[in-house]
Amino acid sequence: MTVIEVSELTVRYGAAVAVDGVSLTVEPGELVALIGPNGAGKSTVVNTLSGLVAPASGSVAVRGRLAHVPEGRQVFGELTVEDNLRLGGWRYKERDTAPIFAVLPKLVELRHRRAGLLSGGEQQMVAVGRALMSRPDVLVVDELSLGLAPLVVADLVAHLKELNTTGGLAVLLIEQNARLALDLCSRAYVLEAGRIVAEGPSAELAASDRVSGAYLGGVVADG
Ligand SMILES: Nc1ncnc2c1ncn2[C@@H]1O[C@H](COP(=O)(O)OP(=O)(O)OP(=O)(O)O)[C@@H](O)[C@H]1O
Numbered sequence: 001m002t003v004i005e006v007s008e009l010t011v012r013y014g015a016a017v018a019v020d021g022v023s024l025t026v027e028p029g030e031l032v033a034l035i036g037p038n039g040a041g042k043s044t045v046v047n048t049l050s051g052l053v054a055p056a057s058g059s060v061a062v063r064g065r066l067a068h069v070p071e072g073r074q075v076f077g078e079l080t081v082e083d084n085l086r087l088g089g090w091r092y093k094e095r096d097t098a099p100i101f102a103v104l105p106k107l108v109e110l111r112h113r114r115a116g117l118l119s120g121g122e123q124q125m126v127a128v129g130r131a132l133m134s135r136p137d138v139l140v141v142d143e144l145s146l147g148l149a150p151l152v153v154a155d156l157v158a159h160l161k162e163l164n165t166t167g168g169l170a171v172l173l174i175e176q177n178a179r180l181a182l183d184l185c186s187r188a189y190v191l192e193a194g195r196i197v198a199e200g201p202s203a204e205l206a207a208s209d210r211v212s213g214a215y216l217g218g219v220v221a222d223g
């Protein structure tokens with residue numbers, strides 16, 4: 001059964017229309033990218049999935065557990081890494097942090113540190129780990145790579161791939177780095193000014209003039 005189903009979603013902030021008739025789906029175990037320029041409405045779409053923003057019209061259905069890594073990480077800075085993780089499992093009474101340390105082993109040595117004092121990349125790992133604590137069926141990541149060094153990003157991508165292949169985790173990925181998003185995900189949507197302007201298999205999108213020119217620097221991706 002489709003885990004995320006967004007139908008004809010419209011969201012307004014006051015008089016401004018931020019999202020205008022967007023439909024998208026994520027199937028179980030699927031890796032799907034949502035790309036588009038700043039202000040396109042990407043965060044608004046995913047914020048309706050976790051109930052942070054209310055639709056003006058249209059509908060949003062989530063089947064199963066959804067975990068959201070919000071834009072800007074938003075770890076609890078005063079709390080330790082371990083307590084941040086525990087909070088992620090609170091809603092579903094999931095207390096065991098061991099599986100998270102197993103997939104994100106770098107967090108082990110940081111477990112007693114205050115999250116606010118960690119580097120950006122370390123905080124992003126905490127944010128991902130915290131989201132995984134709820135044992136989600138689908139993980140929504142809003143800007144995975146923002147501000148992170150390429151090696152840290154590669155590491156996180158490898159973890160997501162592993163969770164996808166071994167655990168069947170579905171992922172909806174918002175990403176500034178379109179190449180990374182299209183490489184990781186099999187399918188993608190392109191959002192511009194609140195509307196989906198292109199969608200389809202990542203390879204096809206990467207080869208299209210619209211995506212190649214605007215998002216991949218005009219060079220057709222080879223992967
Ligand atoms: N809380 C809010 N109140 C009013 N306007 C908002 C609010 N949040 C977002 N907007 C506006 O809605 C539009 C879509 O914003 P959104 O954050 O969804 O875009 P985005 O695609 O995630 O952009 P970015 O890539 O910069 O994160 C923008 O014009 C933004 O200024």
Ligand SMILES: [Mg+2]
Nearest residue numbers: 042043044071
């Ligand atoms: Mg955003």
